[in-house]
Amino acid sequence: MKLTSKGRYAVMALADLARFDNIHPVSLRDISLRQGISLDYLEQIFSKLRKKEIVQSVRGTQGGYVLNKKAKEIKLTNIFDAVDEKVKTVQCKKESKKGCNGKSAKCLTHNLWDELENHINNFFEEKSLDDLVKNNSERRI
Amino acid sequence: MKLTSKGRYAVMALADLARFDNIHPVSLRDISLRQGISLDYLEQIFSKLRKKEIVQSVRGTQGGYVLNKKAKEIKLTNIFDAVDEKVKTVQCKKESKKGCNGKSAKCLTHNLWDELENHINNFFEEKSLDDLVKNNSERRI
DNA sequence: TAGATACTTGACTATTTTAGTCAGGTTTAT
DNA sequence: ATAAACCTGACTAAAATAGTCAAGTATCTA
Numbered sequence: 269m270k271l272t273s274k275g276r277y278a279v280m281a282l283a284d285l286a287r288f289d290n291i292h293p294v295s296l297r298d299i300s301l302r303q304g305i306s307l308d309y310l311e312q313i314f315s316k317l318r319k320k321e322i323v324q325s326v327r328g329t330q331g332g333y334v335l336n337k338k339a340k341e342i343k344l345t346n347i348f349d350a351v352d353e354k355v356k357t358v359q360c361k362k363e364s365k366k367g368c369n370g371k372s373a374k375c376l377t378h379n380l381w382d383e384l385e386n387h388i389n390n391f392f393e394e395k396s397l398d399d400l401v402k403n404n405s406e407r408r409i
Numbered sequence: 410m411k412l413t414s415k416g417r418y419a420v421m422a423l424a425d426l427a428r429f430d431n432i433h434p435v436s437l438r439d440i441s442l443r444q445g446i447s448l449d450y451l452e453q454i455f456s457k458l459r460k461k462e463i464v465q466s467v468r469g470t471q472g473g474y475v476l477n478k479k480a481k482e483i484k485l486t487n488i489f490d491a492v493d494e495k496v497k498t499v500q501c502k503k504e505s506k507k508g509c510n511g512k513s514a515k516c517l518t519h520n521l522w523d524e525l526e527n528h529i530n531n532f533f534e535e536k537s538l539d540d541l542v543k544n545n546s547e548r549r550i
Numbered sequence: 551t552a553g554a555t556a557c558t559t560g561a562c563t564a565t566t567t568t569a570g571t572c573a574g575g576t577t578t579a580t
Numbered sequence: 581a582t583a584a585a586c587c588t589g590a591c592t593a594a595a596a597t598a599g600t601c602a603a604g605t606a607t608c609t610a
Contacts, residue, residue: 326585376541468608
């Protein structure tokens with residue numbers, strides 16, 4: 269089980285952006301340089317973040333991106349959701365109306381994975397972008 | 410982020426095995442049939458579980474596998490560890506003595522992923538095989 | 551002691567996912 | 581006008597996953 273780069277990058281980029289928010293829009297180019305993430309990849313990611321209304325874009329020279337809500341109101345859940353990073357532990361064939369692995373009932377461990385998903389999602393729902401930025405306020409880059 | 414089948418199968422198979430433990434060895438063939446997991450794949454998985462001394466094998470007719478410890482003492486951590494299912498959230502280049510993404514310092518979100526790893530691992534360390542079986546004692550298959 | 555059952559090991563492979571790249575736009579501040 | 585910056589969709593190399601396949605070895609039971 270691992271977190272994918274897309275999710276990590278999304279959070280990293282937004283944390284970067286949050287530090288400059290309310291001052292001026294932040295260009296992807298700057299985020300790319302500071303965080304070491306490919307510009308093209310960032311554009312893909314921000315396209316999704318914009319569609320989910322987590323950020324707003326400002327076009328033209330001196331443009332960039334701005335948070336669409338207060339950092340405190342943006343939970344990690346929202347970010348992961350936007351970039352299709354999902355916590356997925358069971359793959360039951362839902363179409364077949366059967367349980368796990370094509371068997372008639374839920375597999376022995378079905379409840380376990382449900383619990384695990386909840387456990388992880390709770391973590392993401394508690395953490396906001398604001399928490400991250402505050403945690404790093406002593407650092408510059 | 411998702412849990413891989415290998416880890417899920419390992420836990421499912423061991424939960425199945427735990428129900429019959431102390432009665433007789435359980436053959437992989439039976440587990441395969443009951444849990445709908447390929448026999449060949451199970452063999453790969455159990456080879457790893459045996460090396461980590463989570464199970465013992467009993468050869469010959471009526472042979473199979475037996476737990477090597479009490480179900481209460483087998484934590485999910487041990488199982489995931491045995492089959493190389495790891496919770497991995499950051500990929501910092503450790504060899505380069507640099508921080509994340511080749512930058513000089515830890516990335517903005519580094520601490521976050523550490524916390525997340527701990528959060529997930531705590532879950533796995535608390536749950537034992539015994540918890541699983543008890544949770545399902547009302548069910549037959 | 552024959553033969554079936556069941557474990558054991560290692561190599562191989564198709565599929566899927568990931569982590570991007572690339573090309574060609576459009577918008578807007580200056 | 582033009583450069584900076586956003587925007588979009590198609591494409592792809594590499595890695596991981598989820599197995600399969602083949603060829604054993606050990607041991608119980610009849």
